[in-house]
Amino acid sequence: MELLPDLKLHHPRSVEDAVSLHAAASSGRYLAGGSDLLVNIRRGIEQPESLVYLNNIAEMQAITEATGQISIGGAVTLRELAESAPVRQHFAAVAQAAGEVAGPSHREYGTLGGNLCLDTRCVFYNQSEWWRSANAYCLKNRGEICHVAPGGKKCFAAFSGDVAPALLLFDAEVELAGPDGRRRLALADLYRNDGMDHLTLGQGELLVAVHMAKPSEAVHSAYAKSRVRGSIDFPLAGVAVRIAVSDGKISDLQVGLTGVSPLPFLVRKLDKFIGRAADDACLEELRDAVRGQAKAMKTTFTPPHYRRRVAGALAQKLAASFF
Amino acid sequence: MNEMTPVQSVGVAKPLVDGPEKTTGKAMFAADFQAAETLVGRILRSPVAHANITAMDTSKAEALPGVHAVVTEADCSDTYGVLPIAMNEWALARGRVRYRGEPVAAVAAVDVATAQRALDLIEVTYEELPAYFSAEEARAEGAVLLHDDKPGNIERDAEFDLGDVDKDMAEADLVREIEVKCSEVCQVQMEPHATFAEYDGARERLTIRPSTQVPFYVHKMLARTMGMAEGHIRVIKPHIGGGFGSRTETLQSDLIAGLLARKARATVKVVLSREETFITHRGRPESHITMKVGMKSDGTITAVDFTVQQRGGAYSGYGIVTILYAGSMIYGLYNISSARFQGLRVLTNTPPCGAFRGHGTVKTRFAFEGLIDDMARELGLDPFAVRRANLLAAPTMTENDLLVNSYGLDQCLDWVEKASDWQARKGKLPANKGMGMACSHYISGASKPKHWTGEPHATIHLRVDWDASITLLTGAAEIGQGSSTVMAQCVAETLGVDMSRINVVSSDSALTPKDNGSYSSRVTYMVGNASIDAAQNLKARLIEAAARKLEIATDDVECLGEVYRGGQQDQGLTFDEVVMEALAGEGTITVKGTFDTIPESWGGRKYRGAAIGGTMAFSYAAQVVEVTVDPYTAEITVDKVWVAHDCGKALNPLAVEGQVQGSVWMGMGQAMSEETGFHEGLPLAANMLDYRVPTIIESPPIEVGIIEAADPHGPFGAKEAGEGSLSGFLPALTNAVADAMGVRACELPLTPDRLLELLEKKARDGGANSDRGAA
Numbered sequence A: 001m002e003l004l005p006d007l008k009l010h011h012p013r014s015v016e017d018a019v020s021l022h023a024a025a026s027s028g029r030y031l032a033g034g035s036d037l038l039v040n041i042r043r044g045i046e047q048p049e050s051l052v053y054l055n056n057i058a059e060m061q062a063i064t065e066a067t068g069q070i071s072i073g074g075a076v077t078l079r080e081l082a083e084s085a086p087v088r089q090h091f092a093a094v095a096q097a098a099g100e101v102a103g104p105s106h107r108e109y110g111t112l113g114g115n116l117c118l119d120t121r122c123v124f125y126n127q128s129e130w131w132r133s134a135n136a137y138c139l140k141n142r143g144e145i146c147h148v149a150p151g152g153k154k155c156f157a158a159f160s161g162d163v164a165p166a167l168l169l170f171d172a173e174v175e176l177a178g179p180d181g182r183r184r185l186a187l188a189d190l191y192r193n194d195g196m197d198h199l200t201l202g203q204g205e206l207l208v209a210v211h212m213a214k215p216s217e218a219v220h221s222a223y224a225k226s227r228v229r230g231s232i233d234f235p236l237a238g239v240a241v242r243i244a245v246s247d248g249k250i251s252d253l254q255v256g257l258t259g260v261s262p263l264p265f266l267v268r269k270l271d272k273f274i275g276r277a278a279d280d281a282c283l284e285e286l287r288d289a290v291r292g293q294a295k296a297m298k299t300t301f302t303p304p305h306y307r308r309r310v311a312g313a314l315a316q317k318l319a320a321s322f323f
Numbered sequence B: 001m002n003e004m005t006p007v008q009s010v011g012v013a014k015p016l017v018d019g020p021e022k023t024t025g026k027a028m029f030a031a032d033f034q035a036a037e038t039l040v041g042r043i044l045r046s047p048v049a050h051a052n053i054t055a056m057d058t059s060k061a062e063a064l065p066g067v068h069a070v071v072t073e074a075d076c077s078d079t080y081g082v083l084p085i086a087m088n089e090w091a092l093a094r095g096r097v098r099y100r101g102e103p104v105a106a107v108a109a110v111d112v113a114t115a116q117r118a119l120d121l122i123e124v125t126y127e128e129l130p131a132y133f134s135a136e137e138a139r140a141e142g143a144v145l146l147h148d149d150k151p152g153n154i155e156r157d158a159e160f161d162l163g164d165v166d167k168d169m170a171e172a173d174l175v176r177e178i179e180v181k182c183s184e185v186c187q188v189q190m191e192p193h194a195t196f197a198e199y200d201g202a203r204e205r206l207t208i209r210p211s212t213q214v215p216f217y218v219h220k221m222l223a224r225t226m227g228m229a230e231g232h233i234r235v236i237k238p239h240i241g242g243g244f245g246s247r248t249e250t251l252q253s254d255l256i257a258g259l260l261a262r263k264a265r266a267t268v269k270v271v272l273s274r275e276e277t278f279i280t281h282r283g284r285p286e287s288h289i290t291m292k293v294g295m296k297s298d299g300t301i302t303a304v305d306f307t308v309q310q311r312g313g314a315y316s317g318y319g320i321v322t323i324l325y326a327g328s329m330i331y332g333l334y335n336i337s338s339a340r341f342q343g344l345r346v347l348t349n350t351p352p353c354g355a356f357r358g359h360g361t362v363k364t365r366f367a368f369e370g371l372i373d374d375m376a377r378e379l380g381l382d383p384f385a386v387r388r389a390n391l392l393a394a395p396t397m398t399e400n401d402l403l404v405n406s407y408g409l410d411q412c413l414d415w416v417e418k419a420s421d422w423q424a425r426k427g428k429l430p431a432n433k434g435m436g437m438a439c440s441h442y443i444s445g446a447s448k449p450k451h452w453t454g455e456p457h458a459t460i461h462l463r464v465d466w467d468a469s470i471t472l473l474t475g476a477a478e479i480g481q482g483s484s485t486v487m488a489q490c491v492a493e494t495l496g497v498d499m500s501r502i503n504v505v506s507s508d509s510a511l512t513p514k515d516n517g518s519y520s521s522r523v524t525y526m527v528g529n530a531s532i533d534a535a536q537n538l539k540a541r542l543i544e545a546a547a548r549k550l551e552i553a554t555d556d557v558e559c560l561g562e563v564y565r566g567g568q569q570d571q572g573l574t575f576d577e578v579v580m581e582a583l584a585g586e587g588t589i590t591v592k593g594t595f596d597t598i599p600e601s602w603g604g605r606k607y608r609g610a611a612i613g614g615t616m617a618f619s620y621a622a623q624v625v626e627v628t629v630d631p632y633t634a635e636i637t638v639d640k641v642w643v644a645h646d647c648g649k650a651l652n653p654l655a656v657e658g659q660v661q662g663s664v665w666m667g668m669g670q671a672m673s674e675e676t677g678f679h680e681g682l683p684l685a686a687n688m689l690d691y692r693v694p695t696i697i698e699s700p701p702i703e704v705g706i707i708e709a710a711d712p713h714g715p716f717g718a719k720e721a722g723e724g725s726l727s728g729f730l731p732a733l734t735n736a737v738a739d740a741m742g743v744r745a746c747e748l749p750l751t752p753d754r755l756l757e758l759l760e761k762k763a764r765d766g767g768a769n770s771d772r773g774a775a
Helices: A015-024 A037-042 A078-083 A085-090 A092-100 A104-109 A112-116 A129-134 A163-168 A280-293 A304-320 B019-024 B059-063 B112-121 B135-139 B165-170 B215-226 B252-264 B274-280 B319-328 B362-379 B383-388 B409-419 B483-495 B523-550 B575-583 B653-672 B729-741 B752-764
Strands: A008-010 A028-031 A050-053 A063-066 A069-073 A173-178 A181-186 A206-213 A220-226 A237-246 A249-258 B038-045 B051-057 B067-071 B103-109 B123-128 B154-162 B174-182 B194-200 B205-210 B233-235 B267-271 B286-295 B301-313 B338-347 B433-443 B458-464 B470-474 B502-506 B563-565 B589-595 B618-629 B636-646 B702-707
Touching (some): A028 A037, A078 A085, A112 A163, A163 A237, A249 A280, B038 B112, B038 B274, B059 B067, B103 B252, B194 B252, B205 B215, B301 B319, B319 B338, B618 B729, B636 B653
Parallel strands (some): B301 B338, B470 B502, B636 B702
Antiparallel strands (some): A069 A206, A173 A181, A237 A249, B038 B103, B174 B286, B458 B470
16 A cells, blocks of 8 residues: 555534535545545545545434434444444345445444445556556546547446445435535435546535435345455445335335446336236346346456346345345 | 473474464564664566666656665676576566566655655656567567577476376276366465665675565575675564465565665665565466376276466566476376376566465366366266275375375375265255365475575574573574474474473574575475474483483483483482583583485486475375355355365474465465456556455355374474365365356356356256366
């Protein structure tokens, strides 16, 4: 690991202070667990002058329930999220996804907000300064070409947060705070399909909390992640499934994907499965439908062919587990 | 007093003697040393894979305030390399770079930031040459030569043709072939490379602490590279965070630290990043193997015909030895007479490979054990039966003249068969579960040293002074494997004293006798024997002293370790009293013990390089692996491993168990998830996220059976314990997957993507796998 440059570290106690400190810095970044950002800083990908630490802000550290609603602070750790009783009860996929992030020590530091705002990843990008320099850098950082798809002008760096696809199943909203105050946004609208600039956050905005409505009791959900090792690794493909079955027929179905494109997203055109019996043929169709939309590119050491196929296979496996 | 017996130290589970320092964090590793005004050493590495260096200007870096030294090839007196016949590397590239990341210059500066700025100010002009990242490209006609004296970019073509392969193959009832491809793997020892170098400008002396397995070789190469008298260099080995072969030769960072310290006339510390440690490499080469085996219907092997091609990287390193091991070690495990081998070690524009645990033997073993498993299935034989049909009977010499003096493979097979309940469970597991087995072996040290000097293989000094403690001085490098503990046990056992009397001083060239270092599993066997010899010499001196004091004949002295006496009724003398008597009139006692190999163990002369494989003793191992495969994702879970290892005598059963488990585990990484990879010569996985060493989650229960087929020359019968169980895991795993899913994996690591391809291919082919052999 390379040298961490000199920088200022701020410890605000309120969201408003955090936003002001960020605004006052010539180049600042919000810091939560740091497991993504600090590695990028050490690798010379970015060199902020100030870091604004978010994990001492009480408002951002709470999980609160109201009737039919839940709010989860952006600084809630992934370990807390994975262990939270109401989250496990109503949003099983979210708790499972949080529990699948990296390894236990990362989850002790890493936060919900950090996982949702994770930088996109690519094997040509997550390398040392020497490495990237020797490779003429890349579109996403200081370079002119994309090594994944040479000739193209689009960056395919993959979003690799585990929790987002699970939250998308429940139409989660994110609460943001910035110099112009607070706003709410559908989580899906936090992302755009551009590996270079995948977050729609405004200048100086931070993620304060996530809000969701509890689904009906008939709804089940689960998350599964493909990776070579059972710990540490980012998802080669991450799949969240929400499903409800009544009278042997599918009455509700959503599939969220991560790790296979620059943004997490819900698989489209699943309406055709509503009302169908959940038999083997149906599950194989679901697998193929998911596979068709999981257009992984060569952004990881593991070849994209596998990531596309395993995304479908995991959706099939998860769905099958509910019958 | 009558009940007194010598203290037993051998065969007893002992914690490692350097455990307390390590578990409390007090142990000093190379990067932990920090003198006042220690300069930071940093290395400028080539951004290109193959190029002539047409110009280099370091003047701006030298002029930068805070920079104390800039070194280049001009500061190097000579090449270096681990094999005397293949020293073709420069500590800093001279005239040409041959892989991305090769060191071209280095700086010593007051801090990291200044050192980094200085590197950025060094101007190097490269004239690029065609670069070859695969063995095939490098061998292609018309390819530019990496080294002018290596035509065809071949480091070494090795071959032998023993017995009558064609005749014996024709007499087989079944002949089958296999083709396997194994990715390159890296050791990924816990501690990145680091060197702490102090230069005494007034006396022109260098004191250096390198993270190495071979302080003696580093010493020699420092003298050669720096043009210094060997006697003006002191090499002190600090604590070492593992090696597994990555430090079995001198590394550039060791030499660069010395060069910088001398030029700066100061103290310099060079600590490599994990990425630089990966680039330094010296791991196991990517290999392509074809193998044909002939078998009788009862499982008897009639002949083996095989080829091995290794992508060796840009420099010679250990290459010649690695390719020779890949051939010679087909022998020594089973009773094979006829074998033909063609090996090619190819030079490519990738980081140089080296000697990785199980040196040279692993991928050949993978091909062989997979192939005979399939042949067994085809012949309707149990995998155990096929192995048992081919056992050796010790003592014997193999067809390529390797000495097999002790042989516990039969007992290893019995143990794992019983422990895994193989006969009752094999073939009866639920869907997607399977069991596989395989065998392996390894040498207990190479019987011919690389640097032949006529000296004994191992020398130990024991010093006893007025405090009655015993100082064991050894050049053998304790690198975490427990060598210091084993030596202390051997000495304590021989003397019958408590181990707490013994202090081990390991690897300080100013104090300890020369030793070749910790590699090829030589230390327990060779240095253990030297330790016993030294202890016997000391014991003779103490018996003489006791006899003098007790006024009896030496033959009448009964040595009970902590007490020496003349008879059962004699109160006797305590060890301290005997020592006092021994020192009287003579002062501090220093005795020596040595060990040498016997000529019968030196390997053969039937072909060029036939000495490679020659050893005093082979360890043997068998293992059974049980797996579950996820049919959706093709992820493999290793549920359990049973492994039996014949180490002759478990001097320290605790350490043996740890070494065997570690070997299995390391084999598991190579079999399932670990591989390097390159993008035009840039390492794609030079970090611990993308280079996938297994985590504790992947680690299965590993049940170890210790088999003790005592070796007649081994220390208390012992042989090696740290490598032999590695290579068997790879084929045992793929044999288990074949059992579970009916597909034969021929490419490693067997990552989920590779297995899914095999499963999908099988499904496409209508369930009948077209890959030869699998059920």
